Amino acid sequence: MRKLNLVALFALTAGLAFAAPAEAKIMNFHAALDGKTGPDPTGSDATGKAKIRVDTDRKLVSVDMNVDGITIPQLWAKLVARPIGPIHFHKYADASGGASVLVLPLPFGPNYRSTAHGIHVKMVNYDYAAGAKLLNSTLSFEDFVAAMKSGLVVLNIHTDKFNPGEISGKVVEN
Numbered sequence: 001m002r003k004l005n006l007v008a009l010f011a012l013t014a015g016l017a018f019a020a021p022a023e024a025k026i027m028n029f030h031a032a033l034d035g036k037t038g039p040d041p042t043g044s045d046a047t048g049k050a051k052i053r054v055d056t057d058r059k060l061v062s063v064d065m066n067v068d069g070i071t072i073p074q075l076w077a078k079l080v081a082r083p084i085g086p087i088h089f090h091k092y093a094d095a096s097g098g099a100s101v102l103v104l105p106l107p108f109g110p111n112y113r114s115t116a117h118g119i120h121v122k123m124v125n126y127d128y129a130a131g132a133k134l135l136n137s138t139l140s141f142e143d144f145v146a147a148m149k150s151g152l153v154v155l156n157i158h159t160d161k162f163n164p165g166e167i168s169g170k171v172v173e174n
Contacts, residue, residue: 025056029148031155033067033169035162038154039092044166046070046118050155052171054148059141060125063106067118067157070166075119076158080108084134086158087121089171091139091147103139103153104131149173 029052035044046069053062065087075086085108092100111123128141139147147153148171156165 027054027056027145027148028052028174029054029171030174031169031171033155033157033167035167038156038165038168038170040164040168042162042166044069044162046157046167048118048155048157048167048169050169050171052148052155054145055125056145058125059128061104061123061128061131062125063121063123065119065121065155066115067121067167070118070157070159072112072114072119074159074161075108076160076163078163079158083107085109088135088156088158089144090154090156091144091152092154094150094152101137101139102135103137103144103147104128105134107131107134 031048031050031052033048033050035042035046046067048065048067050063050065054060055062079086084105087106088102089104090100091103106121106123106126112119112121128144132139144153151170151172153171154168155171156168158164159166
C-alpha cells in the first residue's frame with residue numbers, strides 16, 4: 001500500500017511539473033547614454049545609464065535608468081504633455097537599409113522622479129504592445145528584440161534644447 005502511495009505521489013508531482021507554466025525567458029540589456037556619440041551628437045555633457053530587462057514570453061519591458069545633467073523641467077515639454085513622453089527606444093536602419101522607426105516610448109508620469117543630479121526613470125513590466133500602440137509602431141515585439149540583439153536600437157532623451165535628442169545610447173545585450 002505504501003509503495004502504491006509513493007507511486008501515486010510521484011505521478012502527481014510529475015504531472016504538476018509538466019502542467020506548470022514554463023519559466024519566462026528574461027533577456028538583459030544596457031545602454032550608456034551621452035551627447036558625444038550616437039546618431040546625432042549634441043556635445044551635451046549629460047550622461048545616463050539604463051538597465052533594460054525583457055520578458056520574451058510575456059512581452060514585457062522593464063527599464064531602470066539614471067540620468068545626470070538633465071532635469072525634469074529640461075525635458076521636451078511638447079512630449080512631456082503627450083502620452084508618448086520624452087524618452088524613447090528607436091530602431092535605426094541597418095547596413096542593408098530599411099526605415100528607422102520610433103519603437104517604444106517611456107511615457108512621462110510617476111515613473112519619472114527628480115534626483116540630486118538629474119532624473120531617475122523606472123518602469124517595471126511595461127507591456128510592449130500598449131507602448132508601441134502609443135506611437136503607432138509597426139515593429140513587432142519579436143523584431144524589436146531581434147533589433148536590440150543586433151545593436152540597432154538606441155535609447156534617446158528629448159529635451160527643449162535638443163528636440164531630436166540631447167543624449168542617446170545604443171542598447172547592448174549583457
